[in-house]
Amino acid sequence: MFDGYYNAFWFLLIGLAFVAMNLFISSLIRPSDPNPVKLTPYECGEESEGTGFVRFNPRFYVIALVFLIFDIETVFIFPWAVVLKGAGAHVLIHMMIFLSILAVGLVYSWGKGDLDWIKQPTQW
Amino acid sequence: MVQWLAENVFQYIAFMILPFLESWTWMPWYTIALLHVAGVILGVISVLAMFLIWLERKVSAHIQDRLGPMRVGGWHGWAQSIADGIKLLLKEDIIPAMADRPVFIVAPFIAFAVAFMSFIVLPFSQHIIVADLNIGVLYVYGLSTITVIAIIIAGWASNNKWSLLGAVRSAAQLVSYEIPVGLSILAGIVMAGSLSTVEISMQQSGGVWNWFIWRCGPFSVIAAILLYIGALAETNRTPFDLAEAESELVSGYHTEYSGFRFSLFFLAEYTNMFIASALVVILFLGGFTGLVPISFVPDVLAGPFWFLLKTLLLVFVMMWIRWTLPRLRVDQLMTTCWKYLIPIALVNLGIIGLWTSISG
Numbered sequence: 306m307f308d309g310y311y312n313a314f315w316f317l318l319i320g321l322a323f324v325a326m327n328l329f330i331s332s333l334i335r336p337s338d339p340n341p342v343k344l345t346p347y348e349c350g351e352e353s354e355g356t357g358f359v360r361f362n363p364r365f366y367v368i369a370l371v372f373l374i375f376d377i378e379t380v381f382i383f384p385w386a387v388v389l390k391g392a393g394a395h396v397l398i399h400m401m402i403f404l405s406i407l408a409v410g411l412v413y414s415w416g417k418g419d420l421d422w423i424k425q426p427t428q429w
Numbered sequence: 430m431v432q433w434l435a436e437n438v439f440q441y442i443a444f445m446i447l448p449f450l451e452s453w454t455w456m457p458w459y460t461i462a463l464l465h466v467a468g469v470i471l472g473v474i475s476v477l478a479m480f481l482i483w484l485e486r487k488v489s490a491h492i493q494d495r496l497g498p499m500r501v502g503g504w505h506g507w508a509q510s511i512a513d514g515i516k517l518l519l520k521e522d523i524i525p526a527m528a529d530r531p532v533f534i535v536a537p538f539i540a541f542a543v544a545f546m547s548f549i550v551l552p553f554s555q556h557i558i559v560a561d562l563n564i565g566v567l568y569v570y571g572l573s574t575i576t577v578i579a580i581i582i583a584g585w586a587s588n589n590k591w592s593l594l595g596a597v598r599s600a601a602q603l604v605s606y607e608i609p610v611g612l613s614i615l616a617g618i619v620m621a622g623s624l625s626t627v628e629i630s631m632q633q634s635g636g637v638w639n640w641f642i643w644r645c646g647p648f649s650v651i652a653a654i655l656l657y658i659g660a661l662a663e664t665n666r667t668p669f670d671l672a673e674a675e676s677e678l679v680s681g682y683h684t685e686y687s688g689f690r691f692s693l694f695f696l697a698e699y700t701n702m703f704i705a706s707a708l709v710v711i712l713f714l715g716g717f718t719g720l721v722p723i724s725f726v727p728d729v730l731a732g733p734f735w736f737l738l739k740t741l742l743l744v745f746v747m748m749w750i751r752w753t754l755p756r757l758r759v760d761q762l763m764t765t766c767w768k769y770l771i772p773i774a775l776v777n778l779g780i781i782g783l784w785t786s787i788s789g
Contacts, residue, residue: 311463332522361597365601376574390619420768421760
């Protein structure tokens, strides 16, 4: 039924139920003795200062953006990969053109310094 | 009188009350069967994770010329994982004071549920599979991306600067390595012509010479190795384990988790290792087909045997690599992915596409 996704749905529910059940059992048999020192965030023994919501470097955002482009590219290649066997040469050439356009994109972002972890002065 | 009772009251019971006493009859038979299978697989995962944790400790110990757990349970400490599991159940559940409670609680649910859901497409034999989705491999690939969400929200909700930094670094790493993994998976799919895991494994049946890893010469070997390296990075294993490096960010995104919540992340990690190795086995190493076609052993026994043997061997190699290689720095990690693995994977995919469409 539903071509196998029915099973996936029930597995999701069972996975969540398994976790919930175990946490419930754990809540029955574990101690609960909160005191303020235990509840402070761990900073290798020092007193913590400020909240935990620090600002982090925008390079993470840039990596996520570049990932998005390549992931969508990968998703587009999936149907081609399934039908390639037994199809003609034009199928291959179309995809090679697509891949090369995206490779140009990779080279561009490489040259622009988007893939560097440490920011270099821009070269282009 | 008795006859009246027998005819009416018992009939009343049979028709009106029994269905509620047998309380599952409102569920169709296939759901009940599925629940049983899910229960079995839960058991398998738990035992597998416990076994892999024990194995990891033994492997790491022997590589470091020591012995590892030896006492719990008698023979080489086999019950150590069970003891550790029970200990973690008994630990106090400390949620930090300013932590985002609902998000903090949800994170291990997502991490584990996703790992558990990937099990439905693993073929233990041609017919021993929970759901032979016709997009099986894409399903597993997609699910592995959801783990990133669990990690980010775990780090964010912990109200701990280092957890947050560990989480975003880990997310950046996981997300970057999705691409060489995807491109290598595509190389395998190109050789197979189908996304169904059973179909891919059946195409490699008949012996070790039919496996996809040597089908396109050295290029498919490269694809398999790239997939394996990507799998190491996807499951946060050394040399890519900066996110949970014990010597750096304490424990990264799961620093603030205690008790069973922590063990859920652990379970999810070892399950993901198994799934990633299983993916490599299905796509390149023949899935459940054997080294040589043995006809006198029934398929039901031979299939799971070969599948588990190959997958566990690859998991063992993951552990071996962990205790042999030093950790990569985060910028080396990113450089490896974007500047080496992705160009190689792209070119490799092109060559394998060319080879497959020529040799048909």
